[in-house]
Amino acid sequence: MRVDERGTLAFLEAPEQVSLREYDVPAPEPGAVLTEVVRANVCGSELHIWSGDHPLIRDGVLGHEALCRVVALGDGVETDYAGTPIEVGDYVVPAYFATCGHCAQCGAGRFRLCENAYKYWSRPPGREPHFHGTFGTHYYIHPDQFFYRVPDGIDEGVAAAANCALAQVLCGFDVVGVSWEDTIVVQGAGGLGLNAVAVAKEAGADVVVIDGVAGRLDLAADFGADHLIDLTELDTIDERAEEVQSLTDGLGADVAVEVTGVPDAFTEGIELLRDGGRYLEMGNIIPGRETTFEPGVMTRKSITVESLMRYDPWYLGKAIEFLARRAGAYPFEEVLDAEFPLEDVETALEWSRDRSVARATLVP
Numbered sequence: 001m002r003v004d005e006r007g008t009l010a011f012l013e014a015p016e017q018v019s020l021r022e023y024d025v026p027a028p029e030p031g032a033v034l035t036e037v038v039r040a041n042v043c044g045s046e047l048h049i050w051s052g053d054h055p056l057i058r059d060g061v062l063g064h065e066a067l068c069r070v071v072a073l074g075d076g077v078e079t080d081y082a083g084t085p086i087e088v089g090d091y092v093v094p095a096y097f098a099t100c101g102h103c104a105q106c107g108a109g110r111f112r113l114c115e116n117a118y119k120y121w122s123r124p125p126g127r128e129p130h131f132h133g134t135f136g137t138h139y140y141i142h143p144d145q146f147f148y149r150v151p152d153g154i155d156e157g158v159a160a161a162a163n164c165a166l167a168q169v170l171c172g173f174d175v176v177g178v179s180w181e182d183t184i185v186v187q188g189a190g191g192l193g194l195n196a197v198a199v200a201k202e203a204g205a206d207v208v209v210i211d212g213v214a215g216r217l218d219l220a221a222d223f224g225a226d227h228l229i230d231l232t233e234l235d236t237i238d239e240r241a242e243e244v245q246s247l248t249d250g251l252g253a254d255v256a257v258e259v260t261g262v263p264d265a266f267t268e269g270i271e272l273l274r275d276g277g278r279y280l281e282m283g284n285i286i287p288g289r290e291t292t293f294e295p296g297v298m299t300r301k302s303i304t305v306e307s308l309m310r311y312d313p314w315y316l317g318k319a320i321e322f323l324a325r326r327a328g329a330y331p332f333e334e335v336l337d338a339e340f341p342l343e344d345v346e347t348a349l350e351w352s353r354d355r356s357v358a359r360a361t362l363v364p
């Protein structure tokens with residue numbers, strides 16, 4: 001199969017230095033899929049990479065969230081990873097990481113911890129097949145990368161976000177366990193936080209959201225948050241803990257989810273939980289950022305702490321299923337508030353960092 005075409009991609013050469021490069025579009029090897037990018041979103045971890053804060057990735061082709069259209073299928077590819085038949089022209093979402101199936105973690109069934117997860121992501125663009133990130137005209141899905149067909153009827157921008165925030169939240173909530181009996185505190189109403197509100201409401205939980213930005217709190221309310229705590233009004237941990245207690249008959253929350261990326265939020269989350277509560281840590285990933293923490297509080301309260309990066313790759317299929325059935329119940333499309341052409345990728349990143357846009361999307 002030959003694809004005679006040139007494509008463009010965004011290459012991060014050094015922190016905050018992005019250039020657009022052109023390469024020949026590769027034909028897919030057996031088991032791989034060549035796609036065109038329909039939309040790619042700028043998420044929080046993309047900003048960490050761009051500014052040089054990411055723990056693992058320093059340079060390379062940018063972009064990891066995307067909705068793609070199949071251009072060519074490698075030999076042997078007949079279905080997605082759920083067994084749904086796949087054809088040229090179909091919309092798909094790929095997991096942004098690999099699941100090799102051959103490392104010690106994969107061998108033990110801990111797929112989200114695959115030791116080779118980032119073997120393709122963010123490689124230098126000169127290395128074939130060039131299109132290692134989603135900020136470009138094309139994206140190459142390798143044979144060991146899960147991908148799922150996107151059915152008609154899901155908003156394009158919303159589908160593009162499925163392979164990061166929603167899939168991770170669905171996986172995280174299964175790890176920590178959430179039910180209708182729980183009061184759950186979501187610390188931070190960014191991309192992960194709003195998805196967490198939606199998934200917690202689906203479970204029937206009572207949801208408390210803490211944030212300090214009015215627009216984000218409004219969005220959390222639109223997603224169905226039952227109680228909002230504004231950091232600018234209740235500006236001490238004690239006041240916020242008291243508020244959570246008053247909402248839970250003096251007990252504290254059953255579950256808390258940290259999705260702010262602020263180290264002190266971890267310490268606070270432990271305070272907000274009831275004895276025997278469960279904590280899900282997903283936001284703090286940047287090395288070298290610390291918080292003062294008294295471990296005895298956690299022990300005395302017998303808190304269970306779970307944490308995760310990425311997700312087991314089949315959660316991407318669940319995320320698409322969730323959107324197909326339930327996206328209409330939540331204002332997912334309101335989260336994406338700005339669209340940029342690929343040439344303006346630097347503006348999209350700068351405006352996202354400065355928070356003049358909440359979630360930018362790139363349209364090649």
Ligand SMILES: [Zn+2]
Nearest residue numbers: 100103106114
């Ligand atoms: Zn592996």
Ligand SMILES: [Zn+2]
Nearest residue numbers: 043045065164
């Ligand atoms: Zn992301």
